[in-house]
Amino acid sequence: MAQPRLVSLAFFVAILISGAHSATFSFKNNCSFTIWPASLANSDKGALSQTGFQLDSGASFSLDAPPAWGGRLWARQTCSTDSAGKFSCITGDCGTGQVACNGAGGAPPTTLIEFTLQGYGGKDFYDVSCVDGFNLPVLVVPSGGPNCNSTSCPVNVNALCPKELRITAPDGGVQMKMLLSYILSQP
Template sequence: MDVGAYTSTFTITNNCAFTIWPATLTGGGTSQLPSTGFELTPKASFNLDVPPLWSGRFWARTHCSTDSHGRFTCATGDCGSHQVPCNGAGGTPPVSLVELSLAPNKEGLDFYDVSLVDGFNLAVSVAPEGCNTTSCPADVNRICPPNFAVKGSDGSVIACKSACLALEQPEYCCTGPFASADKCSPTPYSIVFKNQCPQAYSYAYDDRSSTFTCSGGANYHITFCP
């Protein structure tokens, strides 16, 4: 099989009114994408070629700056690399995630979702060409419970922790005795997220309404602040 024939183009667009720094992380021990982090000014887009069988995640970092020592850091989604590229490191929660697992060929199925399991920092959508869009279009920061809120230097809410991150209890993290779909159920906190973004994962076992599929080989559009 000519693997290159199935390469998908991912177009990442910043529809926010401010600059963001999207990032990528490849899972499964395979090679990282050609770019693991980049800057997007408002209305700008960036294209990435993604090979078949790729699995991983996209997210956006916000409120980023470079200090006097040249270290790049972000108030949300920071990956700890101190550079614009994340170089194989993931984003620090709370952060909104786009997660994908691509098919080996056009006869297979891609799986994709938007996840708030690690919390929320930006609204985001993922749209494969010819298939259903899924998104978290709402600004969850506006309704974030006060004890879950991450605030910026001006006191505004810039991210919202998940109940797992904020409370660190197994019933909210789907761990320990709650580590299965029949034991871990929605909580009042996850329902707050679900009401804002019905298509997005609100807790670990929120598969039924939050996992989407598309035929392999599709091109994808990921938009922040859709």
């Protein structure tokens, strides 16, 4: 079996296939500020072991996904805890009042990265979606698997979004960039 090549990127996900086709999502924050990645499993799939976590600038974190997992990943930004201990974020907030999203999705606007592992024909599927609006550019870059193409929303598309699905920085620019690399190794 060929070994996957790992690349250090802003938002990095590695899919390592073994006999049970387990996956590891490895996140790296190359932003100049803290982000709070989050996940939501599809209704017929189990949640990841952590559904939200803090990722400081330059930090990395890995999270195992069960075989045949499906769901979405996104990043929250400009998060804080108030004096009563309630956690909230300006973008992508899941409304639980905690860092963990515990089965709740991110409030629009948020750029989504969606995965289906071992989907139709045993293949893995992924996409970048702005169906819930846009809060940051993202890129999915597969490596190590046959016929895998990148997909992205690499630029600020807020001007094209309906007003209720836009997020802009005070200077009118995007506050965060996130990059996702999907690494696949074939048996």
